[in-house]
Amino acid sequence: MDDFRAASLESWSTVAPDWGELTAWVDEQLAPAAGWMIEAVALKPGERVLELAGGPGTLSLRAARAVGPDGHVIYSDFAAPMVEVARDRLAVEGDTAIECRVIDAEAIDLPDGAVDAVLCRMGYMLMADPALALRESARVLAPGGRLALTVWSDADSNPWAALPMKTVLGHLGAPPPPPDAPGLWSLADTARLQRLLEDAGLDSIRIELLDKVLEYESFEHWLEMTTRLAGPLRTLLADIEPGDRAAIEQGLRDAAKPYEQEGGGLSLPERMLVASARRP
Helix, strand or coil: CCCHHHHHHHHHHHHHHHHHCHHHHHHCCHHHHHHHHHHCCCCCCCCCEEEEECCCCCHHHHHCCCCCCCEEEEEEEHHHHHHHHHHHHHHCCCCCCEEEEECCCCCCCCCCCCEEEEEEEEEEHHCHHHHHHHHHHHHHHHEEEEEEEEECCCCHHHHHHHHHHHHHHHCCCCCCEEEECCCCCCCCCHHHHHHHHCCCCCCEEEEEEEEEEEEECCHHHHHHHHHHCHHHHHHHHHCHHHHHHHHHHHHHHHHEEEHCCCCCEEEEEEEEEEEEEEEC
16 A cells, blocks of 8 residues: 555656646536535535645635635645645636645544535546545544545546557557556445545535536647646557557557547546535
8 A cells, every 4th residue: 555655656746747737627627516515515614624736726716715825725635846836827717715635534634523514526536545534534623524526437427548558558469457446446345435424524415417528629639638738548558669659649549439530529427426415
């Protein structure tokens, strides 16, 4: 697990500048989740909010507007370069009052009951121990505090990312990771997600599916966006020789054919699981 954490930190630190440049694309891709989560926690003026694995800080921005000047929002990510990306964005957008911190979701450096809401968009599934992270999230919630999260659903429902991962692993002759190993699809099982939230001591659990179609201008656009934003995929491709990369690209072109549109674009589905819960 320590090796996984170190590798994960390195990969997400590496792609942090790309997330800064492509924030608008990320926000468009995940827009349904952001709206659902903010509505689910029903923030009130003056409340305290913690965003975990915050990426470009979108949820912190929306939370800060909801809680107003008397509230307090802590943006966090475990990768310091990602925190710097968010800090720069927040400064540009005028929300410098948001506190930006490097925080490991599996060991949150806050006292018990410190916040009224925890938000985590596309983070728990990538953590070495999501059960621990959820217990930590529940610990820092005040009684009656709310949590909202988003994770990816199953691979078959997310060809935008599943096809590159499957193609690269197949070319390398590597078996797919176990279903519960940290990764994009590790919390796709709604029963497992429900159980983890319950085991963390949370109740009033609600889990829903959100579907969206991603529109890419071309095959090249899809490949660029996916490899720039997906830390695990970037790591897989890092040491592959040019000849092997060409073979992988051809395999991807073949795999993408069912999603081709007239004019050369690609329409690729995505499916997310969103969940909310409350600390008793």
